[in-house]
Amino acid sequence: MAGAVPVIVGAPRLCTVADLAPELEHPDATCLLLVSSRLVQGKEPDLASAVAAARSQGLPVILDGAAQDFRMRQLLATGADLVLVSAQKYLGAPTAGLVMGRAGLVAAVRAQEKGIGRGMKATKEAIASVLAALAEQEELNIAAWAAAQARIVDEFAARAGTLPGLAAWAEPDPTGLPFPRAHLRVDPDRAGMGAPELAMALRAGSPSIWMMDHCAELGELVFELVALRTDEVEAILGRLTALMA
Numbered sequence: 001m002a003g004a005v006p007v008i009v010g011a012p013r014l015c016t017v018a019d020l021a022p023e024l025e026h027p028d029a030t031c032l033l034l035v036s037s038r039l040v041q042g043k044e045p046d047l048a049s050a051v052a053a054a055r056s057q058g059l060p061v062i063l064d065g066a067a068q069d070f071r072m073r074q075l076l077a078t079g080a081d082l083v084l085v086s087a088q089k090y091l092g093a094p095t096a097g098l099v100m101g102r103a104g105l106v107a108a109v110r111a112q113e114k115g116i117g118r119g120m121k122a123t124k125e126a127i128a129s130v131l132a133a134l135a136e137q138e139e140l141n142i143a144a145w146a147a148a149q150a151r152i153v154d155e156f157a158a159r160a161g162t163l164p165g166l167a168a169w170a171e172p173d174p175t176g177l178p179f180p181r182a183h184l185r186v187d188p189d190r191a192g193m194g195a196p197e198l199a200m201a202l203r204a205g206s207p208s209i210w211m212m213d214h215c216a217e218l219g220e221l222v223f224e225l226v227a228l229r230t231d232e233v234e235a236i237l238g239r240l241t242a243l244m245a
């Protein structure tokens, strides 16, 4: 919509700062880097080095850190010119977005209130709620919260791992978010179904249980428990137990 032409750098499973370098020689380019635990496969370039490489060519850098609200300060500290974060992910606010960084560029984005951004305008209610969510996150004792999340995921993995045909473990978030996820590996011979079938069965039930199944073909399902209450975690374990019986 802005008239820019995207040039994709690197290969799906590997992108290095050296891959970026030739594309950074275009004086009218902007460097857009994505921070994602799931969309990215293989090895990403080190963010701070990638930002530095672009900045050394005088290019502005935009970090798409949609799910990275816990790491806003860290992402800004890379020297990126703009950092984008979704309000409706871990921040738990209504749908909206935060644009942070250099004042001039933030003002340029803001000018789109009257331009192409108008159709995506956040409501006044959403804006008030995002501010409340930010205030709440400021108050949060992140270390204590992270420890509690780790306990929930460890216990989930320990219990799921006792079920026939399932191995389970906790894995830290690859982007550095302060919580782990539970990974389940399904042994089709012992479980009587593969990971894709287990994912389908969990989704088909009531309540419908959804997980990250981007690695299902490799036998693995990933459960993110961050937003769940204790009874909801129990419901998942109950369904897994029934399906694996």
Ligand SMILES: *Cc1c(COP(=O)(O)O)cnc(C)c1O
Pocket: 034, 035, 036, 039, 064, 065, 066, 067, 085, 086, 087, 088, 096, 097
């Ligand atoms: C979720 C996500 C988006 C989309 O964000 P919305 O706020 O839903 O538009 C874009 N980029 C990344 C890296 C994401 O994780």
